[in-house]
Amino acid sequence: MKIKLLGFLLLIIPFSGVSAQINTDRVMAIGQNALYFQDYVLAIQYFNQVIAAKPYLPEPYFYRAIAKIQLEDYLGAEADCSSALQLNPFMPGAYYARAFARVKLNDLKDAESDLAKSLEYNPDNPDLLRIRIWVYELEKKYDQALTDISTLIKQNKGEDSQLAMDKGQILLEKGDTLGAMHSFTTAVTIDSTKSYVWSALGTLRLQMHDNTDALHDLNKAIALKSTYAGDYINRGLLDYWNKNYRGAFADYDKAIELDDQSLTAHFNRGMLRTEVGDLNNAILDFDKVIQLAPQNYDAYYQRAMAETQTGALSQAIQDFTKIIERYPDFPPAYWGRAHAKQLMHDDKGAYLDQEMAQKLEKDKPKEPKKPDVNTSAKIAANKPAEAKAAIFNSVLARTGKSSNDSQGEIRGAIQNINVDITNEPNFVLSFYSKENPLKRLNYFYEGLDMFNRQNDLSAPLKITNNEIALTSDMAQVHFAAIKSLTTQIDADSTNAVEYFIRGINYATVQDYANALNDFSHAIKLNPRFMLAYFCRANTLYKLLDFKMNNPDPNAPKDKELLDKIYKHDFDVILEDYNKTIDLAPKFAFSYFNEGNLLSQEKDFQTAIDNFTQAIKLQPDFAEAYYNRGLAYLYINDTKDGVADLSKAGELGIYQAYNVMKRIAESSSGQ
Structure with missing residues (x-):
């Protein structure tokens, strides 16, 4: 179902100009501009x-909700739409956007309610009806x-091939x-230039075993430059059945080129490769296939059969055993394992498996049941209506130039960029800090500001967790x-500040022993x-981290002794952070760093308490929300974890x- 939502949203929610201490008209325009150019994270900041x-x-x-939807932060988007409402x-667009977010959160009842409310203002709006069809x-x-759908077909005088497609899909369900x-035939009649109408018709005919017409329809879809891997998979399957292996290989290769994550394409090509x-x-x-879907027992079976033929007998037995553990009543797995054991000269084990297979076949019910493991090549399903879930992919802003502040590496759907799931690092005092325009937190502490003003430093000290690498100069x-x-x-060894500043310089050049x-x-x-105290704790933390990840080969191998050394270092670091908190209870960064230390010890609940205290002191402390979110996830509190991650992303x-x-x-088990 093709639904163009955002153009509709931006038309029905005009922004009325306002002014404040910042020029909110200007900032809002820049934010909408960032949305247009898919700088979603930056847009949120504006x-x-x-x-x-x-x-x-x-x-x-x-508008922030729209950006969050693009980033798949549906919980945050729902909250923002609720705030707007x-x-x-009287914002039908906000009901509409919240409905979409709620669909993605599987809150279908409330999504339907939102759409009903939005339709009160626009009873015949086709975009609203299309998304409600999806919800229904x-x-x-x-x-x-x-x-x-009938209402929309009347509005379009029966000339919308997509509506005919949607109707066919629902009738199929x-x-x-x-x-x-x-x-589907009506859709082809309305517009035979669309590949997806031929794709749907061909797939249905294939499922109905009308192979000749199915091949005709799939050829049509592919001739129209279909980019749906399923069309090539299904034509490849027809070629496979017709013994046209060259054509089948070509189609499976093309399907994998279009969608390397397609289980069906890899499985079917594997079957074909086995046959030849x-x-x-x-x-x-x-x-x-198994990498993408570890519970795909069809693939385990086929792999085990191939492994047996190539002599990888131990691996074959492992695969057969995995199938048997899941499906203990599946005789072919016992026969396959028995054969592999025979080849390994495990005659006793082979005999036991053969005996079990014979017993299962003898005891099988007269009414055949659907096999536990399907060992045949697969038909690709009808093209999924991914357009339904891509509602928010339309152009967002109608005019404007790209902002110069955009960060190329974090533009667009950055949720698709895999990251290492590790805590945001500790905050330290440094002469340098790598700037990040997306983080608006002012890392300010009055005590540090006073220290900078009272001492004649070559450069002011900053609080940062984003240090830079030094050049030689x-x-x-x-x-x-x-x-x-x-x-x-040497001239005066009683000045604590001079020792402290020299320690900072030593730490800057990574001479941690002298810094300490x-x-x-x-x-x-x-x-x-x-x-x-704060800097000493940070330096000890770095030394401990180095020791843990770069063990001394000449150090004693006594685990008990090593644990004692680690425990001692841990306690000293914790004591320094606690002393920092005693002397400066409003210094949020001590709580944050201590939270990281406790997370390393897997004391996640106490770590959460520390991150919470840091957030109380700095309500826009993005890193604390992020780390607390991860800590919640580690204790299986997904709801609070996702809420914190949403806030961290927002910040x-x-x-x-x-x-x-x-x-x-x-x-979702994907």
């Missing part, structure tokens, strides 16, 4: 600014869906094969500073030197969107 300046405006919440309950289809309310055939004796490459195809500057400070300390000594000297001279941690996407895929 809408955040408008919301901060004028929280009573519904429009920025609405609280401020203005998901709810299996096929008669209501067909009623809406109702089990009305003849009705579906009639609708290309067993090693067949195994590679079955490997791919930069390193020489710090070596010179160390030399100069050493001269001053200097921070300890500073603390000895001034036991209330909070920044020195500029773009990696959160990929994590949320992977959680959603895992939950």
